Amino acid sequence: MIESIQKALCKYWGFDGFLPLQKQAMECIGRGTDSIVVLPTGGGKSLCFQAPAVIMPGLAVVVSPLISLMKDQVDTLSECGIPAGRIDSSLSFDKQKAVLAKIHNKKLKLLYLAPERLVSDSFLEVLRKVELSFIAIDEAHCVSMWGHDFRPEYRQLGLLKQIFPDVTIGAYTATATEQVRSDIAQQLRLKEPEMLIGSFDRPNLVYKVRPRKNVIKQVCAVLDRYKDKSGIIYCIRRRDVDSMCAQLAAKGYSVAPYHAGMTDEDRKKNQEQFINEKVCTIVATIAFGMGIDKSNVRYVIHTGMPKSLEHYQQESGRAGRDGLEAECCLFYSGGDYGVWKSLMSDMPPETQKIAMSKLRGMYRYCTGGVCRHKAILRYFGQDLDKDNCEACDMCLGELDCIDDALETAQKILSCVIRLDQRFGGGYTALVLTGSEEKRITENNHDKLSTYGLLSDYSKHIVHDWIEQLAGQDYVEKTGEYNVLNVTKKGWRVIKGKETPRLLKPAEKPVKVSKSAELPVNKLKTRSNPSKAGQVAFDMFEQRLSIKEVAKSVNRAESTTTQYLVEYIEREKINNPYPWVNEQAFGRIINTAKEIGGDRIKPVFNFLNGEMDYNQIRISLACFRNNG
Numbered sequence: 061m062i063e064s065i066q067k068a069l070c071k072y073w074g075f076d077g078f079l080p081l082q083k084q085a086m087e088c089i090g091r092g093t094d095s096i097v098v099l100p101t102g103g104g105k106s107l108c109f110q111a112p113a114v115i116m117p118g119l120a121v122v123v124s125p126l127i128s129l130m131k132d133q134v135d136t137l138s139e140c141g142i143p144a145g146r147i148d149s150s151l152s153f154d155k156q157k158a159v160l161a162k163i164h165n166k167k168l169k170l171l172y173l174a175p176e177r178l179v180s181d182s183f184l185e186v187l188r189k190v191e192l193s194f195i196a197i198d199e200a201h202c203v204s205m206w207g208h209d210f211r212p213e214y215r216q217l218g219l220l221k222q223i224f225p226d227v228t229i230g231a232y233t234a235t236a237t238e239q240v241r242s243d244i245a246q247q248l249r250l251k252e253p254e255m256l257i258g259s260f261d262r263p264n265l266v267y268k269v270r271p272r273k274n275v276i277k278q279v280c281a282v283l284d285r286y287k288d289k290s291g292i293i294y295c296i297r298r299r300d301v302d303s304m305c306a307q308l309a310a311k312g313y314s315v316a317p318y319h320a321g322m323t324d325e326d327r328k329k330n331q332e333q334f335i336n337e338k339v340c341t342i343v344a345t346i347a348f349g350m351g352i353d354k355s356n357v358r359y360v361i362h363t364g365m366p367k368s369l370e371h372y373q374q375e376s377g378r379a380g381r382d383g384l385e386a387e388c389c390l391f392y393s394g395g396d397y398g399v400w401k402s403l404m405s406d407m408p409p410e411t412q413k414i415a416m417s418k419l420r421g422m423y424r425y426c427t428g429g430v431c432r433h434k435a436i437l438r439y440f441g442q443d444l445d446k447d448n449c450e451a452c453d454m455c456l457g458e459l460d461c462i463d464d465a466l467e468t469a470q471k472i473l474s475c476v477i478r479l480d481q482r483f484g485g486g487y488t489a490l491v492l493t494g495s496e497e498k499r500i501t502e503n504n505h506d507k508l509s510t511y512g513l514l515s516d517y518s519k520h521i522v523h524d525w526i527e528q529l530a531g532q533d534y535v536e537k538t539g540e541y542n543v544l545n546v547t548k549k550g551w552r553v554i555k556g557k558e559t560p561r562l563l564k565p566a567e568k569p570v571k572v573s574k575s576a577e578l579p580v581n582k583l584k585t586r587s588n589p590s591k592a593g594q595v596a597f598d599m600f601e602q603r604l605s606i607k608e609v610a611k612s613v614n615r616a617e618s619t620t621t622q623y624l625v626e627y628i629e630r631e632k633i634n635n636p637y638p639w640v641n642e643q644a645f646g647r648i649i650n651t652a653k654e655i656g657g658d659r660i661k662p663v664f665n666f667l668n669g670e671m672d673y674n675q676i677r678i679s680l681a682c683f684r685n686n687g
Contacts, residue, residue, distance in 0.1 A: 395598025
């Protein structure tokens with residue numbers, strides 16, 4: 061069978077060999093063994109079921125979650141000369157009828173379906189009359205609640221083993237932790253499936269993570285490094301895509317948008333322009349990328365933190381599929397956490413709990429002091445076989461670390477030992493920062509010599525450092541409650557024989573010297589905003605509305621508007637969109653020019669109160685930045 065598959069690979073796809081694990085995956089189908097195949101983006105996952113389908117008798121049924129993905133795969137197969145078809149809601153009745161006729165006349169080798177259609181009574185009746193070669197579940201992580209893109213309709217696929225007990229089932233995905241893989245096997249009722257897990261490491265990808273400051277400037281710096289090269293920019297929301305695309309186009313960059321709010325026709329046009337290199341950069345939500353076969357993507361930029369490491373591994377993995385070096389830049393902010401939390405608020409409680417856990421893991425990746433390749437591999441249950449990957453900002457020495465990393469690490473590890481290695485990171489951070497919480501004092505941990513040793517920093521910063529030490533194997537988490545234990549490597553730090561990396565915190569120490577002696581009006585300057593103000597700044601970076609930000613930071617809209625004005629002044633923003641529309645901004649600026657000043661009340665009076673004070677304040681702040 062493998063010889064026949066090799067001939068088919070050469071004839072239809074032009075390949076003369078196999079990528080890692082492809083041969084084993086195809087052999088599973090050939091001998092009738094259920095399998096779960098996890099191959100990272102670019103690993104040739106689709107060929108694992110497409111090639112056997114060509115040479116085996118009967119029809120292979122492929123389950124896919126997206127119409128666009130089905131269409132792309134069927135179109136590609138058809139161009140290769142392989143008889144493939146799909147049935148989905150985008151096809152007319154006549155076209156669906158034509159595909160059914162091909163099934164009846166044994167004219168198809170592969171049939172793509174959505175899960176809900178496959179398990180419908182009417183379609184199961186159709187398939188009962190057909191010789192099935194096997195069933196392939198693509199994007200199989202959708203089966204599991206622990207997967208990064210859980211879809212309840214995928215759960216119904218467990219029926220297939222009852223209805224077709226002798227038909228082989230293969231489950232395929234690019235990203236699945238051990239927990240997800242076990243859940244897939246259980247939910248699909250697979251019979252002793254063979255687990256084929258590829259390496260999640262992409263050594264040719266250079267990972268870089270930075271706090272988001274002036275995101276347009278940061279993005280442009282990457283684009284300028286890869287002039288006229290293909291790349292993808294991911295944004296969290298549709299309006300972020302539109303705003304980013306408009307600003308980059310205005311600066312002369314070759315860009316096109318892609319998101320679910322666009323028409324099918326416009327999405328298809330922009331995607332084809334990108335694939336055919338008529339447009340250098342696609343600016344998109346995560347709706348873009350599944351099934352896109354473009355090998356020469358030189359950079360992937362995330363302008364906001366993805367909601368899980370699975371998403372990040374999959375999206376960043378669209379770079380460098382040709383094996384050449386590619387850059388993956390992630391610009392994050394604490395405000396991203398709030399944005400995702402808001403977007404997840406409508407989830408069922410159990411699903412939301414899982415999603416929030418993944419989100420916290422993603423945030424730890426952004427803020428951690430661990431080799432990026434090692435952090436991703438560990439998340440998926442694998443490890444890097446070297447200390448320095450030479451392909452991330454951490455290992456390349458591009459990030460700022462604190463000067464007294466050894467002393468700070470010794471304080472943290474000593475505290476873990478003083479706590480008899482019986483507590484987790486959160487509690488340890490409370491002790492180190494001198495918390496007066498009841499549980500600390502009741503345990504007499506306020507009497508420890510390590511109590512308050514890092515009281516100049518917030519609990520959040522210290523907890524981040526603990527996570528960084530854990531990521532570098534100086535402490536390990538054990539048991540159900542992630543209790544901290546100092547490792548052999550950690551003891552080397554305590555003895556001063558090894559120095560870890562601890563990142564400089566983005567925020568300032570919580571104690572500012574002589575602050576009590578300063579006048580009240582000097583305590584909160586624009587360069588040092590309040591905690592609520594800083595969160596608001598992060599959310600304004602995402603172009604959230606004043607109303608949304610006010611709700612998140614629990615402040616009045618008037619106070620939040622003042623935060624926005626300070627943000628505009630600090631970041632030198634020269635247009636107020638989306639907070640003030642273009643027409644209103646134009647009227648306000650023209651009025652300011654006409655009366656020869658930028659004071660709010662004269663502008664308000666001149667416009668006879670047709671514009672409110674907040675619109676004027678915001679617009680004039682931008683006006684001043686324009687000189």
